[in-house]
Amino acid sequence: MQKVDCLIVGGGIVGVAVARHLQATFSHLKCLLVEKENTLAKHQTGHNSGVIHAGIYYKTGSLKAKLCIAGLKRTYEYCDTNHIPYKKCGKLIVAVERDQLGRLENIYRQAIQNGVQDVKLLDSNQIRELEPNCRGIQAIHSPHTGIVDYGLLCRHFGKSFEQLGGRIALNFEAEKFLSSGDATYPILVKSKTNSTFLSRYVITCGGLQADQLAIACGGSKNPTIVPFRGDYLVLKSNRDELKINGNIYPVPDPRFPFLGVHFTPRMDGSIWLGPNAVLSMKREGYGLFDISIKDTVDLALNGGLRKLAWKNMSYGINEMRRAYSLSATVRELQKFVPSVTVNDVERGPSGIRAQALSDDGNLVEDFVFETVNTGDLKDLILHVRNAPSPAATSSIPIADMIVAKAKECFNL
Template identity: 85%
Template sequence: MQKVDCLIVGGGIVGVAVARNLQLTFSHLKCLLVEKENILAKHQTGHNSGVIHAGVYYKPGSLKAKLCIDGLKRIYEYCDENHLPYRKCGKIIVAVERDQLARLDDLFQRATQNGVQDLKMLDSNQIREVEPNCRGIRAIHSPHTGIIDYGLICRHFGKSFEQMGGRIALNFEAEKFLPSGDASYPILVQSTTNSTFLSRYVITCGGLQADQLATLCGGSKNPTIVPFRGDYLKLKHGTDKLKINGNIYPVPDPKFPFLGVHFTPRMDGSVWLGPNAVLSMKREGYGLFDFSIRDTIDLAFNSGLRKLAWKHLGYGLGEMRRAYSLSATVRELQKFVPALATDDVERGPSGVRAQALSADGNLVEDFVFETVDTGDLKNRILHVRNAPSPAATSSLPIADMVVAKAKECFNL
């Protein structure tokens, strides 16, 4: 049976960044990354909007705020050092109604507290200078927001990890974490096909499966992961009248947990519009009608989800309507890009976001890390329990934090 010093579960950008950083920091360790799919970046990393976030939205002092600010700087540096493509195309957050101006001002103050660089408040004429097709009363302009292919970055992290001596095992779906009886390698990790490894330590970065992996290892039941599918539209090719230079976002409503539908240019030259946020009946289901009996039962018995749904029933119904109606989504986007027409768009890809939910029905706002501190595997396992947006932007500093926690917990 193969033996390793540390086994990392999860081949998304956070898991691969953690594996790479661990191998970089402790070059003598024998590190193994396992991923249940046949490629890295199969799920959240490969289905997100590809935005490099600047840190505008997050509560001052939170991990999201701190790590996003650092992450933006470091992802650009990493790309420059390794000749990887990105575009620093900027972003505007547009107020189209006067009752949104106070929220826009609050957002500007929050971003300033977070240390977001070179922010400007634009008037209506300046908005058109940045985005000729956009209309609004005022807007925040964040020039350092960018776009990138996070799947490409994740795979590059993986290549770097392997070059340092790390190993990647694809098609390994971890199913059991058991005491091995071996004092030196006390954790037996078994896959659904009965492949096994012995390890001294385990770090899980499971994304959409984060809660299930944690409970398999003896971790706490909460927070649970609730999957929200986001459906994008795309501008049709040849829609020259609607040139979009950068990211265009609405002013978010703080009563609701999502940022609203927006325009996002892509590295391939396309423009995505959206996403909505609809409860998914399958954790890794990207189609409108994808369904999993097991995942649906989990949702049905999640008391926290029932509380969340009751609080945001009207919002949820609106998101459902936009999921099935192109015109409903277009109407939202026309509020700040009025020239957009339903004939200009077509259905695009979808992604599923892992949102951690507390037992009292509140979405967990910040990144969450947890160590297993009881039982036979005490101080041997570390979990990344919640890593929603801006985790991709923040992946390098998140990896620093996880490795620092591993050093302390595992006494490396």
């Protein structure tokens, strides 16, 4: 049976960044990353919008704001050093109605306080100079917001981890964490196919499966992970005059839990439009009609979810309507780019967001860590139960923070 010093569960960008930083910091340790799929970045990392966020939206002084500001800088530095392509295409947050101007001004002041570089307020003429097809009353321009292929970045983290001496085991779905009876390697990690590893310590970065991994070790049921699917449309490439240069975002409405539709350029030259945000009946179900009986039953029994749904009933109905109606989504997009029509779009990919939810029906927006605190595995397993958006942008400083937490928990 193979023995390792630290086993990291989860091949998304946070898990791989953690593995890489852990191996770099403690070069004497024998580290292993396990991933249940046959490749890294299979789920959230490989299905997100690809935006490198600048830290505009997050409360001044918050951990999310600080990590995002640092994450943008360090992501660009890593990409430059390792020749990973990206584009600083910028971002406009556009007010299209007068009652949004106060919120836009507040966001602008917050961006300045957060230290977001070179943000400016633009009038309607300046908006058109940057985005000739976009219409708005006023906008925030963030020139350093960019785009990257996070799947590519994650896999590069994986290669770096291996070059530092780490190992990656794909097709290993960690299911059980048991006491091995071995004083040196006390944790027996067992997969669904009965493959096993012995480890001194474990860190889980399970994303969509984060709560399930914690529960498998005897951890709390809360917060639960609720999967929200976001469906994108794609702008057809047969209308050259309908050009989008950078990200175009709405002014967020604090009454609702998600951001709303936006225009997102991609590294391959395509333009994604959306997404909506609808409850997914399957944690890893990317199709409109994907369903899992187990996941559906879990959602039906989730009291926190019922409270969230009741508070946001009208919003949820609207999002469901846009999931099945191209014209409903296009009407939202036309508020920013009036010339876009239903004939200009087609259905694109979907992603699933792992949203942590408390039992009182509130979305958990901060990081949640949990250690096994009873039995033979006490203080030997660290669960990252929630690494909120923008986790991809912030993955490098998030990894620093998690490794520091692991050092403290494990007395490394």
